[in-house]
Amino acid sequence: MEFPSARRIRRSAPPPDGAGSGGGPDGGDRISALPEDMLLQILGRLGCSRAAARTSVLARRWRGLWARLPALTFRDVPAEAVKKALARVRPHPGVSVLDIRLARSALREAAKRDDAQAKSLLLAARRISPKDVVFFLPRSYIVKPGRRVEIAVPRFLRTTSIELDAHLLRVKLPDAELPALERLSLSGNIVDLAAFLNRCPRLRLLSVTYRDLEPSLLEAALVALKVPLGLGLIVFLLGIEFGQSHENYDVEDAQFASILHAASRLSPRELVFITDFDRCLRADLPCFPNATSITMTVRSVYFTRQMSNDQFSALERLSLMGCTVRDVSTMVYQCPCLRVLKMNADTSTRDITVHSLSLQELELVAHETQCEGINITTPILEQLKLDLCASSDLSVSVSAPILEKVSWRFAYSTLAYIFGLWFLQKLEVDTIEDYKYKDGELINEGEDACSQPHRVHVVSLHIFAHKDMGTKLNLKREIDKIPVTNFTVLELHLHAKRHAIAAFVFHLLSMHQIQTTTQRLKLVLSRWPEMSKCLKKCPCNEPMNWRNQIISLNHLEEVEIKNFRGGDHEIDFVTQMFSWAPNIKRMPISLTSEIKPTDIGGCAMSVYNICLGHPSVNSFVYLSSGERVPCSSMEGDSDRVVIGHD
Template sequence: MEVPRSRRRIRHSPPPPPPAQGCTGGDDLISTLPDDMLLQILTRLGCARAAARTCILARRWRNLWIHLLGLIFHDVPVGKVQAALTRVARRRAGMSVSALDIRLMRSVPPEAARHDEALAKKLLCKAVRLSPEELMFVLPRSSISKPGRRVEITMPCFLHATSIELDTYFIQIQPPANQILHALERLSLSGNIVDIGACLNQCPRLHVLRVTCRGVLPVLLEESLTALEAAVALGLTVSLLRIELELYSGGHTADGAQFASLLHAAARVSPQELVLVNSFNKYFTAELPCFPRTKSIEMWLFFVCFTQVTEDKFLALERLSLQHYRCTILDLDTMVARCPRLRVLKVNADRSAQVVTIRSTSLEELELSIDEGQCEGINIETPLLTQLKLSVDAASDINVSIWAPMVEKVSYWFSYKKLALMFGFWSLQSLRVDTVENYKYKDEGLTKEGKDACSQPPRVHVLCLQISAQDQSGPVLNFARELEKPPVSNFPILALNLNAEGHVLAAFVSRILGMHHLQTRIQRLKVVLCSWSEMSKCVKHCPCNEPKN
């Protein structure tokens, strides 16, 4: 039987163009480049492991990565990094590298993690043979509790290194044994550092220091801070001082007196950036001393109230953040007045404060949280403020006065803890105003096209109301007054989240849209019915069944 041929014509692709003069089709033009250009290509890969894999391309690429000036190992198992360094040291005997960046991969099993930490000690010793000018060595962060004796890492002597960054997480760091680091100018240490003074004594040319102390006992911390104070007096710049207490410290914690002593010792050092982390198990008060040279203060503390602020001014402070549970400053107005250059403020108001006042002529970003307490008023006067985030759990009606004529980005959230009746049986649970980018609503038709597109503002404000039907009686909230409290009044978008419980909605929604605060501004309406069911029915003789509804 003869198989019929298809009538479809087969189209052949055109033949490739002839090779250029002096070149053949099989030539590897990249491999003909000089070594310096090939090394530039490998450098841009950003990873020594990826550079080593290029050996499969051609014989020309084999072992080329070994001659890179900078070696980067990110998220690579410690065993493979050790083998790579051994190979580099063998092929480059007597030659140094400009930079060595090692950030090891995390090991999940406790036995493997402890084994990797032991290998990490050997890895640092192998790194000494490469004599890098810049060293970055970071162990993975792990919360695994490892049995047995704690691993200690002695900092090797890198004679030619001008910059060293060493992060051992919670492993104890010991200073170099009777060795002087004559070339070291910048040092960053993170881990369980118990004798920072010994490290400083062996670095005679050190100019800049970044230090993070994790899980160090308060007594040893004070000794380290005293050593730092003496070094600062001789010209050392402490760009970062981070203290993390109660992390793998055997359950030891600082009491109120010890915390106050540590705080004053840190103030005498006055680093450019200060970070304090703790999780105290009891509430106590303290005095906030002056940090004359500190530009940024960030505190993640539990149950600490700064009831007193020093009379001296924080002349260099530009950023202040106290954002953990019950970490507050009692007199915010006085604190802000002592910071003439403050630009960013993120704080929680103390529960005992009746009126929260913030007045600043330099503040540009404010994040303020007010929990349920005795607050009766909020007064904010910030002429240069551009970003505002205000979160309030209102136990009662709160007077709000916000003067921020240059504000552009707003996150304003009021949650009403008690029953706040708006109209009839409708209760307001929360009022929120958020600033969003205008392009997010282009598909919904809010953004104009054509010649009017340039007149559209880059951001718009969204008003979101969480409302529910309540059969209980309570005080009536002045809803029109609540709409006047946010620092912005133009709301092109209105979102209603309604828990109607079967009640008729048309009259209520119409009443909201008819208010003079909203009727000329709303361009888009979104209604979400929460917990809606066809079985939901209102009670007999309900007001929503009246003829006017």
């Protein structure tokens, strides 16, 4: 959208009786009559120069007023439109902020014009001479093969703060002195930063992110930064990113370690290291004594060195994803202020121990390891995320008395036999806030629900049928490993492979942990092309007398079944659920897509006939497409079923 021009706008005659738009008794426009300072405050509250410019159509008084705002903000606006707008702004000492975050045009030709205009916008910004300059290029800007596109930073004489994110562009810094600059934030392909910093006598705070700089040039740039840092300059953020432009840099262990040590000598408050190297690297983890946050997202990096007592004394947040540390317990011990920890366990780790008095959030990934035990003792831990792949005999101990949110992924590396012919493939637990159901849909009621978010724990068991024998697994013991006990929702994902499932589900529902806490049961059945046909002595029928057994599921209020086929075992299971769970309120059932069209009506009617004796239960049958299969009349004409939409 273009910014309004300064041309005269024809106005209609005022309404009779002085009923002007201002609503005053004299018919005047009271808002336009306000002092200019107050009008500028009103426009400033819009937070967008484009929106402020649109007010020019309201009245003569508002025309061009947006150009005198102290803070000019352009968000998601094409470069060409921003350049035209800046041409109408007269330089004045009151301009405090110029914030430009460009949008990428969808059309190819328009995008090319944007590329050409974007590089000259900083020159237009120099003419306005704001105190604070913010300039962001979108991620897809000016990326093409060949010589890297360059963007030049002009000499800002009055500017005290510059924040420039040039994405992958080569950033050319001015040769002249910037006498007023105090804060600088640069992101892009930067090579001559150290020389530029020597021409900024008042600069005290630096944030820099190097993107896709050739490793040898990066190392030299980091080493050169050490000189201006001796003058009192503080590095707030140091970012290193490889792989943004899909460059395939080859880095050896020694060079990678040298880059890390050069970064540590700059003593950044925050470190962000993102790489996509092809090879597996081994290196020491150097000292970052002043860092409060370290985020490293790398591929296959193994840190070998244990830390001394004085390292990472200020560290509050540590994220080492994709890389591993030899000794997790030592690392945690040497971070006394650590609040957030995210990391991968090394494949050779036997025991993982995390003992911390300060930790509030922990994320631990352990795949393809030799781990035999996990011991976590964290008295103020609030969030825990474990992603494990190990044998069933893994020992897990978690002591976290105020734990609120859990994400638990436990995949079994061997066949974990639990009952009959059933094997547990994966056990998952998730904590979900504001978990409310209405008409079968998940609703997030947000802050309006209550001041304290309502949380429930969802347990998901992925179980499959298999003829082979595996390692015996005590399911109760596996559930006891989970550090929360009030499982409100139970999801059973059964890959039955033509076997009957009712007897096995009865076996699971008989467990004490499930009987006493489950309020909602979701049963997801696997699809197969034919009806289940098992031998009479097939283990899937055990226990044989499950139809005559009694279990108490007094807390269960909702049962949902996905991929329902309507076999005898499934129909009997629906019947028994009403006797086991007398407080059921809802029972939505979705038919499998493999069911024959001629069988849909009979299957749905079997369910509805069962529900006739329980009028307080809302029970619906759906097709796999989501269409409801309604019964035309529950009384007198129950043999006729009509398929249609709600």
